[in-house]
Amino acid sequence: MTTDALARLSLDPDQLHGIDAWWRAANYLSVGQIYLRANPLLREPLALAHVKHMLLGHWGTTPGQNFIYAHLNRAIRQYDLDMFYISGPGHGGPAVVANAYLDGTYSEVYPDISQDEAGLQRLFKQFSFPGGIPSHASPECPGSLHEGGELGYSLSHAFGAVFDNPGLIAACVVGDGEAETGPLATAWHSNKFLDPVGDGAVLPILHLNGYKIANPTVLARIGRDELEQLLRGYGWTPYFVSGSEPAAMHQAMAAALDAVVAQIRLIQRDAREHGVTARPRWPMIVLDSPKGWTGPKLVDGKPNEGTFRAHQVPLSVSASSPPEHLQQLEAWLRSYRPDELFDAHGRLQPELAALAPAGTRRMSANPHTNGGMLLRDLRLPDFRDYAVAVPQPGVPGIGDTHVLGPFLRDVIRLNQQPRNFRMFGPDETVSNGLNAVFEATNRQWEAALKPNDEFLAAQGRVVEMLSEHQCEGWLEGYLLSGRHGLFNCYEAFIHIVDSMFNQHAKWLKTTAAIPWRRPLASLNYLLASHVWRQDHNGFTHQDPGFIDHVVNKKAQIVRVYLPPDANCLLSVIDHCLRSRHYVNVVVAGKHPAPQWLAMDAAQRHCNQGIGLWPWASSDQRGEPDVVMACAGDVPTLETLAAVTILRRYLPELKLRVVNVVDLMKLQSRSEHPHGLDDDDFDQLFTRDKPVVFAFHGYPSLVHRLTYRRTNHDNLHVHGYQEEGTITTPFDMTVLNALDRFHLVIDVINRVPQAGERGIYLKQKLLDKLLEHKQYIDDNGEDLPEIRNWAWGAQDAGMLA
Template sequence: MPGQNIFEPNPPPEPSHLPESLLECQVKLDINGALTPDELDAISQFRRAADYIAVAMMFLKDDVLLERKVRSEDIKPRLLGHWGTCPGLVLVYAHINRIVRKTNIDTLYVVGPGHGAPGILSCLWLENSLATFRPHNTRDKAGLKNLISGFSAPGGFPSHINAETPGSIHEGGELGYALAVAFGAVMDKPDLVCVCVVGDGEAETGPTATAWHGYKYIDPAESGAVLPIVHVNGFKISERTIYGTMDDKEMVALFAGYGYQVRFVGNLEHIDDDMAASMEWALGEIHKIQHAARSGNPIVKPRWPVLILRTPKGWGGPKSLRGEFIEGSFHAHQVPLPGAKSDPEQLSLLEDWLESYRPKELFDEDGVPNENILSIIPESNEKKLGQRKEAYAAYSPLNVPDWLPQGVEKGSEQSCMKVVGEFLYQVVEQNPHSFRIFSPDELVSNKLDAVLRHSGRNMQWDVASRASGGRVIEILSEHTCQGMMQGYTLTGRTALFPSYEAFLGIVHTMMVQYSKFVKMAHETQWRQPVGSLNYLETSTWARQEHNGFSHQNPSFIGAVLNLKPHLARVYLPPDANCFLSTMAHCLRAKNYVNLMVGSKQPTPVWLSPEEANKHCIAGASVWKFASVDEGVDPDVVLVGIGVEVTFEVIAAAAILRKRLPSLRVRVVNVTDLMILEPYGAHPHALSETDFATLFTKDCPIHFNYHGYLGELKSLLFGRPNMSRITIEGYREEGTTTSPFSMMLLNHTSRYHVAAAAVRGAALTNQRVEVDAHAVISELMHEAEKAKQYVYQHGTDPEGTFDVPSFA
């Protein structure tokens, strides 16, 4: 009913029935005198100033210092932003400033509630970091006017933290990933402390729940530390949060179970003393753990600190409107007074709210903050949260070994992954502090375990791998692997994410969010390049016949294809040498999302190392050895894209050479998928002339593609004479069966390829035309016989995967 209060503001959690002894895991501190009177006054004024600016950003387009009575025309036509989390984010920011100034520690601030951008931007303006990167946001009245009026307006800052926000390495638009990002950021940076705020709404997500285990992969001798702060303000958009209904004992039980020491911060009357004492305690605990590890006497299973910050939702905002609570309720989540422009009552409440911060005490007539506010801001620019080099200019290129000496013999059969694993071992050896592999417990299964010879895994709760400098993080959470890789990459290092093909889709949206961050970073003038995100996709559908339909899914290819073209790279190397060349290239590349797709099973090595290098540089080439007359004057072009489907193309070419010698075939392999897009659509796209040189101007073309048919159709759309193109690929057909049966089910078998070649060639070659129907019928008959053989014997016909001969 209108006017009825559905929820009372921040109601106390109902008491649990957990034993009192659990509270022994809770840390209690004497907060009296944690701050000197001068510090307390300075922090209070900093918070008031930042909160005022945050409110003004959401509402005002003019009169940003309240030099007259607020009028309707001062209010923005569209009100955007999220007030509810801002006061808590500002509180944490102020106290990080104070502790940095006091101790000179190196700190990053990772903000899970990215929708609290006004609170962060206001602090960045106060510390003068905005002006460093955006000269029109100077720390004066003009710069403040530009910030406030431009927020969520064209040309200004968006309503969420993004790459345009100095100091940020996490966007926070999609909740759940801040904690994993923070853990990735501190790896191999022993002096760095990452303060990470996790909102209580975000804390409900599965990725966050798993990321709490992240410290179990942090070796305190080699890496920095994460200080998590769970901001419990009780409400999401319109519902209470789970954490908001949990009392202290339940919270302690949860986090003690995770392995943390818990400290609650929530004494609102003395909140600054409470937070100051709590942060000093937390940093003391971190130092104790690190000192022990770096002195050669590590604490086994150390309990890292976590702070639980309890404040009202929208703290300091309007208390109520027309009988409905605002502060401390879900009504404070976004814009608390949405009708301020047209409703006199709301306009009056807004003016009272703004005046409650007493802005005339905080800024002089030129809009410059007073000396008290400035006194808690770090004096050195490089120590300010908005100007940390780790967040925008820390990239250090890998020392990538020369892969050519590691190439394997042409004509042999090799597992791409085993060969690449040996190469990655050398990468690890030569980059002991700037390269890591994040893998969801599949490294051995994917035959990449050569890297473990160096140092093994980096799981600090496992006695077998503790404190051994391992470069491999294996945790059965793709989300955590992705988040850690993002944090590691954005702070200047390089990583690899190998996975079963079917399950990379779990991090699809995370990868897309990351690519949006990198796109915006690329468009700023001040963010420097970062290493690429590198995905290695193996255990593919074509060889997941033993695990069955659930493990057969190449959809992550399409997810990468949908990214901004200058960011996306998809490679399907056809053999081990091509995979070595591709891996070396991707580890050197910057700013991209690289996806490499290949088989872990032994497959033929078609090209020598030198040939493979040339092939990968070109992105595609005619394979003369499998073509008729080395591909000159063909009737049809057969194209393989992917390891197993390329084998079927070559097998089809061998069949046709024997069955129908009058049919002239050109065999092409594509390793760089992006060359197929129309010229200008992607940096790698072939010109029309080059496309015609490779695929001819008018011959029928049949593509045998590893992924979904629609992906390839989309890439090729816009090329001239599309009617001559036919495509087969993964048709979402599979089961627990045999490898060749997977080819048959998805129409990518040699028989299907050969039949497509005959149909195409019959259009122009009369010698083929007269025999076409009989040959196609025979091919389909043989496909059916192979299918029946599999059903009868449970295995493929003998010799199915023998390397075709063209003698």
Template sequence: MPGQQLNQANPRPDPSLLPDSILEYGIKLHTEDYLAEDEIKALRSFRRAADYIAAAMIFLKSNALLEDKLTKDNIKPRLLGHWGTCPGLSLVYAHLNRIIAKTDLDALYVVGPGHGAPALLASLWIEDSLNAVTSNAQYARSKQGLSNLIAAFSSPGGPPSHINAQTPGAIHEGGELGYALSVSFGAVMDKPDLVVACVVGDGEAETGPTATAWHAFKYIDPAESGAVLPIVHVNGFKISERTIYGTMDDKEMIALFTGYGYQCCIVSDNEGDIDNNVAASMEWALAEIKKIQSAARSGKPIVKPRWPVLILRTVKGAGGPKSLHGQIIEGSFKAHQVPLPNCKTDEEELGALDAWLKSYKPDELFTGNGEPVQEILSIVPTDKEKRLGQKPESYKGYVPLDLPTWKDFAVESGSQQSSMKTVGSFLKSVAAQNKKTFRIFSPDELVSNKLDAVLEDDGRNFQWDAPSRARGGRVIEILSEHTCQGMLQGYTLTGGTGLFPSYEAFLGIVHTMMVQYSKFTKMALETTWRKDIASLNYLETSTWTRQEHNGFSHQNPSFIGAVLNLKATSARVYLPPDANCFLSTMAHCLKAKNYINLMVGSKSPSPVWLSPEEADHHCIAGASVWKFASVDEGVNPDVVLVGIGCEITFEVIAAAALLRQLAPELRVRVVNVTDLMVLGANGTHPHSLTDDAFNSLFTPDRPIVVNYHGYPVEVKGLLFGRPGVDRISIHGYSEEGSTTSPFDMMLCNGTSRYDIAIDALRGGAKHNAKVAVSAHDHESYFKHRAQKDKEYIFEHGEDPEDTFAIPTFA
């Protein structure tokens, strides 16, 4: 029957066509009687307790310890949670506890399976980490504390079904799959004693970001950084289908991970001996990590070391209901979420739930006061800062950078300079002064983006490339935006400060990752125990205005809008108009805390409009009148011209110069906006101008012509709520352009000096009769000039001479 396969319990993968000799590359361990009997009993008791609590959290709103008969009234009105992954996550948690208690290991636990929170919360309650971060003993290790936790889970105001910033020890938001592995690798950078145990679910393993992140160990220098222990949790099913990894046999797994460059160890429940198998494999893996690190730190590094990976095969939803209504549950996709979804209304399902929960024998696991029995607590680390839920790296905040003085890198006003080359020199010094707290995570675009000065001293940190190996480079350059983003998140959340430079058009690849991260940091700020972290800093260059040579596919400023949609407490967007302003902005962003900072700028040489002192004042203000380009220093204007963005501002100033020459009767004020958030209606953003300040810059009643780097609708959205917005016209990117010239890109999108000048004439004519008399003649002339320039471009293949010469106002 169609779909019948889905109801089968974890069938063995078909034998592959690979030769048996491939198994020689896998690690074979002798695990029989590996653990002492008391250790096995403690581990099994911990797992039983965690699994019981996890299952109870999904179903029960009362009667947490089954002291009374289970009734429908004890069942929550809404059942949420994912049971299927929980037993495996509890298994790993218990064994990490045992090893930490035994060896004093410094470890964090990162969980990829998105809705595995019940297992983590249960284990955190057992080790008393939930109680450590909540007030009024809400989740204390007591009967009442346990009842509170079980009732609150996935209920309004309680912990959600996925891990989030309110989960002690968490550095990864579980809402979107694919990023646990890259986050883990970022977390261990510059922390030589830290091991991150990262569980990658076999559903998550199907994602593209996870597939690339397997290569991330090739950017880990064992002399300076810690290690990730990846644990691929293969339980065979996702929400309603087999997983790819679940259909792969051991030979195929070993072949895959051997090709990635790992040592692969298969861990399964052979004859009910899962605890011995897990314990032996974990200790083997940690010994291999230690061997690799010791070699590197003794000055004799292993070239291309093979780091360990564990393939943990478990039964989906192990320990849960075996079958119901004639269908298999345990070991099938039906165990993935809520195995008994109708237990509040169906007597058979209620009875199955009662039998399931009682099978854990909770009376043997908890004392009369509701505390875990001593046998369970015997494997919980006594040093609280060693516990997975209280490890300081997960919450202690960042180490502020030692920044050089940005004005020491300033360039002369009136010259033409690349903002990125100027900033690159500054970043080179930042990297040199912060060898353990600063890194750049970039796709393969650093040199193209003119930031290559940061490579001059130490270069890249690519351990599989001989020229880069073991040099302490601060640059991680991998052609995967997802991996860069994940590593940046892990690095930032564990105390570092990072920068993510990229081509403008391709930052959108990590749009949802950035949003997920912002949700994590929003929740983190609402806790009392998480400390401030560095901001997540994006540097967007190779912008559409100078991507005429790469064509339409490379022209996309949409990431600005993605950041604008965030909460105002998080979002910051800066468009510095020149190199000195960019230096000021970069220094500010690297010092700022808890934000998502987006900086947009040009790598091409462009005019330096402001001196360092002027740039400093301008960036502090966020927007100011540029008197040198304004008539009578901007007093009593007929029209206000606004530039937002580097090349876009150039066109505004070129328009002002043309108007000064051809329509001197028009009184023009030029304003530059470098902090986009100042435009927001009064009170909508911490940086938004008051209405009085807005009117002082833009006048209360004169027409405003805005030339904006991004999509016009973004500025419209910011200005919504400002009085008199009907006087504002907005030019911006309008999805036009291909392989052409830089100035034709402006003409195509209506952002050229001619477009701005025409709009200025139309607006000024409403308030100045002298302008109105000749407005039509001037407008016709500007349209003629635009057409002639376009014809020249198509005939000669380049812009007219002196198109981008610095305008003069003599």
């Protein structure tokens, strides 16, 4: 539908005047934030002393967003909508701050930013100013659920927020520059996953203003017909609002919103009351307005409004700038007629303040944007009921994630009403061994179905799409709006969301220091199909580096867990699902593997996060000759296999086995709240004995976490060395010197007590490595003594 067609439905004169006045007020506040440190209402002629020395911010998108916000306020009041606002071009921070101030929410959470001239001056000065607030749509701004510092995730967040919120509408402004990012381009397909019965609605508003920092945008240069075909091809019904003349644009935007609200309500009514199951074509709006709308049209003789030059600060004003720039800024500010908008005390005129929705209907006060206010505890089954029986260490296991699956299945069952938990992943829930969840739910799916499909339905607690970006964005939106979730993914490809993780971790850190923000459910990653069991997929699937990336973030936010078996995995996941305001990364295997600890012992071990395993050690009568440390399921297996060789062939050596579940235990407590005190660390790892450490990831990470420890110089870490191919499971460890044979050789090289017997044992091990290579090349599988190895078996040494 075009602007001309929409304009036949019009606002009455009072509504038109009010919306335009609100828009002018928001624009005035936005320009003031970018430029002014004093004289906020221009009570005196503007002087350089009133202007900030450093001008920062983004003007180009801001007036369009103010325009949208003003119209959404009218729709909320007229139709009693439960709606919140996501600023995709979040660098337009002045807009969300201005509107939160105009509707009163900003002053409620920051009383010093009062509704008067003094408060207005503080509002202006704090923007992009030392000790103030960022220029983006940041956590400091009430109503902000989406950090706008990085582009591309707005639409994913919007959909995540409306899942299981049937009365909620997320109005999501998508910048036309943002629309060029891969995550945003994929996110248009979210409409194939939105259930009109149990979920809310997303209203995308594509803000087509033509330019990025220095280039035109693709969607602004492809022609109306092509753009409409593209959006309809994505499954949307677009309503176009285009122009620059304010009165006509107000009329057209109001009519578009009226039509959109009616269409959303019709779709939901048809599905909820009449059982219509066909996938709907949800409406959206394309707002085509000039970049930097209502700003300077010319600066230094060059066009500004409607060009890329309006993107950031369109007009330089300083002692070194041309004097006419100051005059131009004053004229620009006065063009909004602030004397009509604010009273003598600097308060918004009462008739304009009355245009804001009331209470929590204000988008900046909507509780879904401060999700911790709505957060309810998960109902969790007793994880101990799912325990693997471990009568003695080393019993065979079916695969740790296969044990976890029934626990997650019952988490889903227990949280159906209210619907408070979802799992997200890129088409890997079955592959990662979590099939049991489909005994309780389906994958949510609104597109076409075929007879051979499995586990697809309009309502499901698992949401899968082959886009890690999309799954991450959905989950973040779900968490940010007050629910719980889990992201399961192949370990190597979770790197795709590195930057999204960054942004969420920064959000958590920042909000933790904002008193009015409430803690959120943790962002939980379960990484399966990990590096040591991707032998069949080859080098591309072998990368444990996400945990290196995670530990860069603040210690109060990040946690990394490497459970060695299924019972430990159950304990860790239960803890993570109960936790608040963290990012938890759990790495676990899906392939059959030995089980080490009975549930009671596993729970104690996980609670401690690190511990000595007496049943595997032989140093009970004195200080160890060597510490055999391990973190991760395969490193634990290889360490214990190495211990069996050492105990058989070098029985005089005193061995200590230390297993690490909580990786952050390796850091000092002064660096991480989970860290061990130095005395406790020294008791486990000694002050001067060799430590041979088998680690799941890159060896440098362990060194980085322990570099301040007393015995760091004696710490020798085996881990992934960026060696891999399509090979056998055991050969993956051999290629990276993490296997039992290399571990034993390292002990022999570093422990003088190994003596002459050690030299002969080393030769046997080197011969065994050659035999291993020849055997896998001939047979395509590991040696029988590797495949059939068991802890405590008579032939555990494998070298006879």
